[in-house]
Amino acid sequence: xxxxxxxxxxxxxxxxxxxxxxxxxxxxxxxxxxxxxxxxxxxxxxxxxxxxxxxxxxxxxxxxxxxxxxxxxxxxxxxxxxxxxxxxxxxxxxxxxxxxxxxxxxxxxxxxxxxxxxxxxxxxxxxxxxxxxxxxxxxxxxxxxxxxxxxx
Numbered sequence: 001x002x003x004x005x006x007x008x009x010x011x012x013x014x015x016x017x018x019x020x021x022x023x024x025x026x027x028x029x030x031x032x033x034x035x036x037x038x039x040x041x042x043x044x045x046x047x048x049x050x051x052x053x054x055x056x057x058x059x060x061x062x063x064x065x066x067x068x069x070x071x072x073x074x075x076x077x078x079x080x081x082x083x084x085x086x087x088x089x090x091x092x093x094x095x096x097x098x099x100x101x102x103x104x105x106x107x108x109x110x111x112x113x114x115x116x117x118x119x120x121x122x123x124x125x126x127x128x129x130x131x132x133x134x135x136x137x138x139x140x141x142x143x144x145x146x147x148x149x150x151x152x
Contacts, residue, residue: 078152
């Protein structure tokens with residue numbers, strides 16, 4: 001009985017221009033600027049919260065929104081939808097109807113930052129939200145990556 005023997009594919013990539021894959025990779029990594037090689041660590045801002053009996057006040061609203069040039073209306077809609085409440089901005093503060101903990105609000109801010117501000121590819125906080133044909137598109141100004149995001 002004759003078995004069908006196929007040649008095994010090479011596990012090693014063939015050399016290109018006389019260089020192996022690992023040699024080409026190490027050459028390319030040497031060419032990458034040092035400031036790009038270090039990973040970016042994004043410091044997510046924290047809300048400062050003041051509670052009253054029937055409402056919660058975020059006292060540093062302008063600081064948080066201004067730090068990464070966040071679309072204020074988008075963040076407000078995101079919080080209102082996730083908290084199931086209404087809110088309004090006055091004098092650099094956000095007034096939310098209802099009592100909410102600082103921990104819950106900061107977790108929502110972190111989720112917002114990951115979804116709408118921080119780039120999925122390069123990890124930098126340089127994304128802008130553009131509206132295109134009724135959809136929201138998150139576009140990174142640093143690397144050019146983009147993707148559709150859900151409406152808040």
